[in-house]
Amino acid sequence: MSEMTYAEAVRSALAIAMEQDERVFLMGEDVGTYGGAFGVTGDLIHRMGAQRIRDTTISELGIVGMGVGAAMTGMRPVVEIQFSDFSAQAMDQIANQAAKIHFMLGGAVSVPLVIRAPGGSGTGAAAQHSQSLEAWFTHVPGLKVVMPATADDAKGLLLAAIDDPNPVVVLEHKLLYRTSGPVREGAERTPLGVAAVPRRGTDLTIVATGVQVSRSLEAAEQLAQEGIEATVVDPRTLKPLDEETIAAEAIATGRVLLVQEAVRTLGFMSEVAALLSEGEAFVHLKAPIRRLTGLDVPIPYAPQLERAVVPQVEDIVAAAQTLVREW
Amino acid sequence: MNAPKIAEDAGRARESLRTMWRIRRFEEAVEELYGRGLMHGTMHLSIGQEAVPTAVCQTLRRDDYITSTHRGHGHCIAKGADPESMMAELLAKETGYCRGRGGSMHIADTATGNLGANGIVAGGVPIAAGAALSASMRGTDQVAVCFHGDGALGEGAWHEAVVLAAMWRLPVVFLCEDNHYGMSMSSRRAFGLADLSDRARGYGIPGVSVDGNDLQAVHDAAAEAVGRARAGEGPSLVVATTYRWRGHSKSDKNLYRTREEIEEWRAQDPIVRFERAVLEAGTLTATDLEQIGQEVRSELRTAVQRAHAAPDARPDDLLESVYAEVDA
Structure with missing residues (x-):
C-alpha cells in the first residue's frame, strides 16, 4: 500500500493501463499540457506522449463518438468528459451508440470504451457543473457504471473498467480528487459488480455512493459514540449491482438508510429501495427503508445554499438516529 | 484521367452492374414483402441512389471501414455483405446479421469492415472518424468512409467529427449522399448553398461535388479522396448528388415534392445510364446485360426463400445479449 490522492490514483491507473496495453489511450479536453481541469492527467503527456494523451477540441459528442469508433476497431480508448454535466452534449453517442451497439448489431461488435467524468457538488460551480447524473447512465442497458469512493477504488475500478469489453462510465467525485488514502501497489483491479463493506455494525445499514460513502463513515463514527453501530455499504459499481451484498447487509441489521447526493426522484437509491422491497430482505426489515438524498432542485451557487441541498454528515447522523430510535 | x-x-x-442490381432488387423485394404484410417495422429505401455506394466501395479494400445510415442497404451490399443474412434480419430471423435485434437500420458486417448502419442521423460520423483515428494509431493504412445524407450536415455530430478529423488529419472520407431531402426538408433550402461541398472550405479540408448518378464520376471523386486519406493527407468531403425515388419511409406521402420532379429523376436512373455507357463502349452486349439482370434476380429470389425458411429470432437470451462477455 502507498498513500496517494484520489486524483493520483486515477493517474496511476491510466499510466499502468497504458504501459500494460498499447491499445489504451486517453482523449479529452485539456488532458494534455494543461494536465486536466482537475489536474488528474498531470504530467501524463510527458510520460506517454501526445499520441496517447490526446488534447481534443471542446467537443464532447465528437470525443465520445470517436472513442466509440476507435473501440469498435481494436483500440481501448479512455475518454474524459471534463464535467459530467457536459455528458448531456454527448448523450447520443453514449446512450444510442456506445450502449446499444453490441446488442443492436447482434453481438458482432463490442465497444470497450471508458468514459471518465467528474461529478458532484461542493465546488461553488453551480447548476451546470455540479450534478450527480449516475441515474441517467444506470438507466441505459448496455452501459456499466462505477462510482469510486476511495483512492484505492479510483485506481482499481478504473483498471477493471479499461479491461472490460463494454462501455463503462466512471463517475469520479470532484471533492474526492484531493483526498488521500492507502492504495494497493501495482495493477490490482477492483472487480466490477462487487460492493465494499467498509464498516460493520448491528443497528442499521447505510448504503451510500460517491462522496456520501466517506460522509456516512464519518457519521457512523459519531453514531458509535452514542451507541448506534452502523454498517456502511458502498456498491462501488451501480451497474451491474451487487444486490446480494446489499440485501445481506440489510437483513443483518434490519434497518436501511440509503444515502445519495443526486436528486431524489428516480435516483439510484430508489432502485435499491425497490430491490430490497421486493426481495427476501423485506420480511427482515424492522423499519421502513429510508432515503436521504439531494433535494429535487438544481445545485445552487451560494455556499450555504449548495450545502443545504445535498446530504451532509449531520443529516446522515440525524436520519440514522431517527431510524434507530423510532423503530 | 488516363485510367x-x-x-x-x-x-x-x-461487377458494377451486379452490385447496383443487387441493391435495387434487394430493396424492391423488401418493398414487396412489406406491402404484402410479410415484413415488420419500417425501412428506408435507396432506390435511385445505387451508383454511390457501388462506386465508392470499389475504391476500398475489404479491410477499410465504412459507417452507414438508416438508408443503408446499398452500403452494406456494396461493401460485401450477404443479401441473404440481410434479408433474414429484415424478416426477423435468428440467422439475420443482428439475430433480429437490429432490423433494417442496424446491419453491420465486421468481416467486410462495415461498422454498421445507424438509426441516428450523423450518428456514424464521429464513429467513422474514430475508426480512422484507430487505423492511424495502429499504424495501418486503412481508410474509413463515412456515408451520410445531406440531412447530417445539419447535425452537431457532423461538425464535431469533421473538426477533429481535420485537426488530426485522419484517413476518413465524409461521403455525403445528397438525395435532395432530409425527410421532407430540401437540402437546397436548408443549407443555402448551390454546392454543398463548399462546406468543406470552412473546415480546412478539400471538398468536391459530383453527379451521384454517374458511376464513373463518383468512382473518380471517391478514389481521389480515398487515395489522399491513405497517403496520410487527411480527410475530404465528397458530395454525390442523387435522388431518392421512394418516400423517406413508409409513412411518406410525398407532399413536399412534385410527381414531375420524381419523374425527372427517374429518367436519370443510374443503372440505366451505366448500362447505356457499357453498350456504347461495346464492352458488353444487350444479352450480357439481360443475363446479369437474370442472375441477380435469381440470386435474390433464393436469398428471400432461404431467409423465409430460417428460424425466427428467439427471445430466450435477450438479457444475456446486452453486454459483451468479460474474459475470465
Whole structure:
C-alpha cells in the first residue's frame, strides 16, 4: 500500500493501463499540457506522449463518438468528459451508440470504451457543473457504471473498467480528487459488480455512493459514540449491482438508510429501495427503508445554499438516529 | 484521367452492374414483402441512389471501414455483405446479421469492415472518424468512409467529427449522399448553398461535388479522396448528388415534392445510364446485360426463400445479449 490522492490514483491507473496495453489511450479536453481541469492527467503527456494523451477540441459528442469508433476497431480508448454535466452534449453517442451497439448489431461488435467524468457538488460551480447524473447512465442497458469512493477504488475500478469489453462510465467525485488514502501497489483491479463493506455494525445499514460513502463513515463514527453501530455499504459499481451484498447487509441489521447526493426522484437509491422491497430482505426489515438524498432542485451557487441541498454528515447522523430510535 | 473507364472494362462493368442490381432488387423485394404484410417495422429505401455506394466501395479494400445510415442497404451490399443474412434480419430471423435485434437500420458486417448502419442521423460520423483515428494509431493504412445524407450536415455530430478529423488529419472520407431531402426538408433550402461541398472550405479540408448518378464520376471523386486519406493527407468531403425515388419511409406521402420532379429523376436512373455507357463502349452486349439482370434476380429470389425458411429470432437470451462477455 502507498498513500496517494484520489486524483493520483486515477493517474496511476491510466499510466499502468497504458504501459500494460498499447491499445489504451486517453482523449479529452485539456488532458494534455494543461494536465486536466482537475489536474488528474498531470504530467501524463510527458510520460506517454501526445499520441496517447490526446488534447481534443471542446467537443464532447465528437470525443465520445470517436472513442466509440476507435473501440469498435481494436483500440481501448479512455475518454474524459471534463464535467459530467457536459455528458448531456454527448448523450447520443453514449446512450444510442456506445450502449446499444453490441446488442443492436447482434453481438458482432463490442465497444470497450471508458468514459471518465467528474461529478458532484461542493465546488461553488453551480447548476451546470455540479450534478450527480449516475441515474441517467444506470438507466441505459448496455452501459456499466462505477462510482469510486476511495483512492484505492479510483485506481482499481478504473483498471477493471479499461479491461472490460463494454462501455463503462466512471463517475469520479470532484471533492474526492484531493483526498488521500492507502492504495494497493501495482495493477490490482477492483472487480466490477462487487460492493465494499467498509464498516460493520448491528443497528442499521447505510448504503451510500460517491462522496456520501466517506460522509456516512464519518457519521457512523459519531453514531458509535452514542451507541448506534452502523454498517456502511458502498456498491462501488451501480451497474451491474451487487444486490446480494446489499440485501445481506440489510437483513443483518434490519434497518436501511440509503444515502445519495443526486436528486431524489428516480435516483439510484430508489432502485435499491425497490430491490430490497421486493426481495427476501423485506420480511427482515424492522423499519421502513429510508432515503436521504439531494433535494429535487438544481445545485445552487451560494455556499450555504449548495450545502443545504445535498446530504451532509449531520443529516446522515440525524436520519440514522431517527431510524434507530423510532423503530 | 488516363485510367480505363469502368464501362470499358468487361469485368468491372459486370461487377458494377451486379452490385447496383443487387441493391435495387434487394430493396424492391423488401418493398414487396412489406406491402404484402410479410415484413415488420419500417425501412428506408435507396432506390435511385445505387451508383454511390457501388462506386465508392470499389475504391476500398475489404479491410477499410465504412459507417452507414438508416438508408443503408446499398452500403452494406456494396461493401460485401450477404443479401441473404440481410434479408433474414429484415424478416426477423435468428440467422439475420443482428439475430433480429437490429432490423433494417442496424446491419453491420465486421468481416467486410462495415461498422454498421445507424438509426441516428450523423450518428456514424464521429464513429467513422474514430475508426480512422484507430487505423492511424495502429499504424495501418486503412481508410474509413463515412456515408451520410445531406440531412447530417445539419447535425452537431457532423461538425464535431469533421473538426477533429481535420485537426488530426485522419484517413476518413465524409461521403455525403445528397438525395435532395432530409425527410421532407430540401437540402437546397436548408443549407443555402448551390454546392454543398463548399462546406468543406470552412473546415480546412478539400471538398468536391459530383453527379451521384454517374458511376464513373463518383468512382473518380471517391478514389481521389480515398487515395489522399491513405497517403496520410487527411480527410475530404465528397458530395454525390442523387435522388431518392421512394418516400423517406413508409409513412411518406410525398407532399413536399412534385410527381414531375420524381419523374425527372427517374429518367436519370443510374443503372440505366451505366448500362447505356457499357453498350456504347461495346464492352458488353444487350444479352450480357439481360443475363446479369437474370442472375441477380435469381440470386435474390433464393436469398428471400432461404431467409423465409430460417428460424425466427428467439427471445430466450435477450438479457444475456446486452453486454459483451468479460474474459475470465
